Amino acid sequence: MENENIRKELVVSAIENGTVIDHIPSKSVFRVVKMLNLEETGTQITIGLNLNSSKYGKKGIIKVSDVFFEKQEINKIALIAPTATLIIIKNYKVIEKRHVEIPDVIRKFVKCVNPNCITNQENVSTLFSVIDKEDLKLQCGFCEKITAKNNIVIL
Amino acid sequence: MKNRSLVSINDYTKEEYIKILDLAEEFEKQPTQKILEDYVVATLFFEPSTRTRLSFESAASRLGAKVIGFSDASNSSVSKGESLKDTILTVSNYSDIIVMRHPREGSARFASEVSPVPVINAGDGGNQHPTQCLLDLFSIRKTQGKLDGLNIAFVGDLKYGRTVHSNVMALCNFKTTFHLVSPVELKLPSYVKMHIKSNNLSYHQYTDLNDVIATADIIYMTRIQKERFSDPIEYEKVKNAYILTASMLEGCKENMRVLHPLPRVNEITEDVDSTPQAYYFQQAKNGVYVRQALLATILGVK
Numbered sequence: 515m516e517n518e519n520i521r522k523e524l525v526v527s528a529i530e531n532g533t534v535i536d537h538i539p540s541k542s543v544f545r546v547v548k549m550l551n552l553e554e555t556g557t558q559i560t561i562g563l564n565l566n567s568s569k570y571g572k573k574g575i576i577k578v579s580d581v582f583f584e585k586q587e588i589n590k591i592a593l594i595a596p597t598a599t600l601i602i603i604k605n606y607k608v609i610e611k612r613h614v615e616i617p618d619v620i621r622k623f624v625k626c627v628n629p630n631c632i633t634n635q636e637n638v639s640t641l642f643s644v645i646d647k648e649d650l651k652l653q654c655g656f657c658e659k660i661t662a663k664n665n666i667v668i669l
Numbered sequence: 670m671k672n673r674s675l676v677s678i679n680d681y682t683k684e685e686y687i688k689i690l691d692l693a694e695e696f697e698k699q700p701t702q703k704i705l706e707d708y709v710v711a712t713l714f715f716e717p718s719t720r721t722r723l724s725f726e727s728a729a730s731r732l733g734a735k736v737i738g739f740s741d742a743s744n745s746s747v748s749k750g751e752s753l754k755d756t757i758l759t760v761s762n763y764s765d766i767i768v769m770r771h772p773r774e775g776s777a778r779f780a781s782e783v784s785p786v787p788v789i790n791a792g793d794g795g796n797q798h799p800t801q802c803l804l805d806l807f808s809i810r811k812t813q814g815k816l817d818g819l820n821i822a823f824v825g826d827l828k829y830g831r832t833v834h835s836n837v838m839a840l841c842n843f844k845t846t847f848h849l850v851s852p853v854e855l856k857l858p859s860y861v862k863m864h865i866k867s868n869n870l871s872y873h874q875y876t877d878l879n880d881v882i883a884t885a886d887i888i889y890m891t892r893i894q895k896e897r898f899s900d901p902i903e904y905e906k907v908k909n910a911y912i913l914t915a916s917m918l919e920g921c922k923e924n925m926r927v928l929h930p931l932p933r934v935n936e937i938t939e940d941v942d943s944t945p946q947a948y949y950f951q952q953a954k955n956g957v958y959v960r961q962a963l964l965a966t967i968l969g970v971k
Contacts, residue, residue: 656775
């Protein structure tokens with residue numbers, strides 16, 4: 515019995531239809547769940563953390579059954595999981611695989627760095643234009659100030 | 670431009686600025702024209718500003734419009750805790766256009782999004798003040814006869830001075846050479862300098878005001894603003910650094926004019942007022958014509 519062949523791979527069940535978000539930094543997995551409101555979908559979701567990845571060492575993965583995301587909607591996770599890849603599955607087949615891209619416009623998720631901005635004073639949702647995708651720089655659509663990478667606070 | 674709010678100087682193209690300047694010139698020739706008799710202009714000043722508010726109110730009145738509003742947030746329901754959104758929605762029921770000054774950056778952009786009537790930004794915190802920028806352009810064009818190919822010196826608080834930022838951005842549409850005079854701590858922010866460069870224009874930086882007197886066509890003086898400093902000690906250190914006196918004007922070009930968005934504290938001494946170079950009070954007067962042009966254009970009457 516000691517020689518039983520122990521399967522060393524993690525078996526994560528395949529999904530029939532839906533979206534797999536792979537190569538998420540493990541520490542960001544739950545922030546992605548929150549950002550995409552995954553607790554509200556009602557569909558089957560599998561979440562894995564600290565899985566071995568040949569590319570990234572450790573990774574997280576989220577498999578969301580029966581949900582397909584709009585590009586602009588899912589690309590916002592690029593702020594916290596820039597290495598993530600998306601795999602779209604239909605009838606157990608991979609029909610599309612792509613990296614997330616930082617979107618051109620970000621709504622609601624990031625706080626403006628300017629404490630005097632109207633978004634920090636009144637009930638106004640934030641809106642940013644991404645003016646530099648390489649060295650993440652977000653320009654506030656209201657106060658016009660720039661929130662840079664190290665100042666990004668996710669709401 | 671009809672029914673479009675004016676929040677930032679970047680909302681208008683170069684052609685649109687010129688349209689406003691040309692129309693302002695017409696109003697300068699005939700400021701009293703009852704073309705806005707059927708209109709109500711609301712001036713909502715959540716932050717004090719006698720000059721801008723009176724300038725707008727004069728502009729509106731000379732065109733026959735009725736003016737309503739408040740000059741201080743404490744005189745409005747804001748003091749009862751009403752949100753900006755509610756205030757704007759309410760006032761838009763009583764007026765055809767809203768002119769707004771508010772201490773928070775982005776407030777005018779937000780107001781323009783929630784308001785069913787157009788909004789003119791009369792200053793949102795340290796961010797934009799587009800009508801000042803337009804009246805400055807008008808003054809430059811009037812005194813120099815053109816906007817292209819000028820040597821324009823900006824002096825004083827280039828870091829926090831919103832009028833400087835807007836003017837530089839607007840002047841990048843013309844073949845301007847910029848001369849930037851300020852203490853090291855108050856230099857023009859790099860994003861504005863980058864904008865100059867990206868338009869293939871040049872700028873020169875100085876710490877001594879005397880260095881630009883001979884080359885400048887326009888010297889734009891600014892107040893080093895105490896209210897924009899979080900540290901009063903820092904303010905005390907630089908406040909007297911850049912003062913223009915009449916004797917310094919020796920050797921200047923004949924066409925050179927001194928502009929200032931006002932109010933001045935001590936950065937231009939009173940002996941300058943009687944020199945032919947002093948233009949800052951006429952500059953303020955030009956504000957009425959430019960604001961008339963804006964009201965008339967945005968309300969679709971001209």
